[in-house]
Amino acid sequence: MHLKRKFCYITLVVICLLATACQVxxxxxxxxxxxxxxxxxxxDIKTDLRLVxxxxxxxxxxxxxxxxxxxxxxxxxxxxxxxxxxxSSAGFIDNQNELAKTKNTFANDFxxxxxxxxxxxxxxxxxxxxxxxxxxxxxxxxxxxxxQDTLKMRRLISEHIGLVEKxxxxx
Amino acid sequence: MTKxxxxxxxxxxxxxxxxxxxxxxxxxxxxxxxxxxxxxxSGDIYLDRSRPGFLPDEEEIESEDVEEEExxxxxxxxxxxxxxxxxxxxxxxxTKSIDEYSDSFNASALTDDSLGITx
Numbered sequence: 134m135h136l137k138r139k140f141c142y143i144t145l146v147v148i149c150l151l152a153t154a155c156q157v158x159x160x161x162x163x164x165x166x167x168x169x170x171x172x173x174x175x176x177d178i179k180t181d182l183r184l185v186x187x188x189x190x191x192x193x194x195x196x197x198x199x200x201x202x203x204x205x206x207x208x209x210x211x212x213x214x215x216x217x218x219x220x221s222s223a224g225f226i227d228n229q230n231e232l233a234k235t236k237n238t239f240a241n242d243f244x245x246x247x248x249x250x251x252x253x254x255x256x257x258x259x260x261x262x263x264x265x266x267x268x269x270x271x272x273x274x275x276x277x278x279x280x281q282d283t284l285k286m287r288r289l290i291s292e293h294i295g296l297v298e299k300x301x302x303x304x
Numbered sequence: 305m306t307k308x309x310x311x312x313x314x315x316x317x318x319x320x321x322x323x324x325x326x327x328x329x330x331x332x333x334x335x336x337x338x339x340x341x342x343x344x345x346s347g348d349i350y351l352d353r354s355r356p357g358f359l360p361d362e363e364e365i366e367s368e369d370v371e372e373e374e375x376x377x378x379x380x381x382x383x384x385x386x387x388x389x390x391x392x393x394x395x396x397x398x399t400k401s402i403d404e405y406s407d408s409f410n411a412s413a414l415t416d417d418s419l420g421i422t423x
Contacts, residue, residue: 301388301389
């Protein structure tokens with residue numbers, strides 16, 4: 134029992150040390166030359182970020198519309214029809230549920246991503262280049278999540294197409 | 305009613321009118337603030353493309369103007385091979401549109417190179 138507790142304490146300390154080390158490494162990820170460039174090009178970088186923000190909003194709106202269309206005009210009515218005709222399978226239901234869940238995650242992740250991007254643009258990069266770069270690293274991570282969401286949606290749509298092909302061969 | 309009483313009533317009336325104006329303004333400011341907070345926190349602001357700097361391109365407006373009859377599977381009465389073929393055909397049109405945005409959130413837009421932060 135005593136050993137167990139000791140082990141827990143040691144693990145906790147190691148985790149804290151690792152977290153601190155990660156933070157230090159993250160903060161040190163920016164070189165002096167990069168710091169100078171950020172200070173010098175601060176306004177241009179912010180203009181670029183606003184352009185990215187604009188393009189992302191465009192993608193989000195279009196992708197969201199297509200996802201909605203797929204759910205409302207395709208997946209849901211087909212599944213209803215399949216149930217009526219006793220052709221439905223667990224695969225269709227699971228796929229529909231997963232699609233709905235991922236669509237919501239995509240929407241929520243986009244809001245978080247845009248909030249972070251907004252915070253990044255609000256940072257005074259002329260006076261706080263390090264803080265700016267740290268935030269940029271976080272935004273990149275969040276953008277990666279967005280990319281993963283879109284890839285997952287596409288994979289699920291492909292899965293649905295595969296299931297439809299299987300049913301088609303039975304008709 | 306004497307002249308003094310009349311004047312006092314007039315002053316009171318004007319004061320009440322000013323007070324009403326102030327209260328109305330405060331209520332309007334509070335409700336607008338709440339609306340803006342909801343608009344921002346819900347994430348709707350990021351989908352609003354009527355904001356300055358986020359307006360749609362001309363091409364997008366043109367493509368939106370072209371009215372196409374929207375396919376909806378629920379309108380199909382019988383489930384047969386033909387209906388399913390039509391379904392797949394229409395679904396592939398939407399997936400093609402999705403694929404046009406396949407690179408939307410890739411890492412390249414925020415790299416050091418693309419933002420010009422390289423040494």
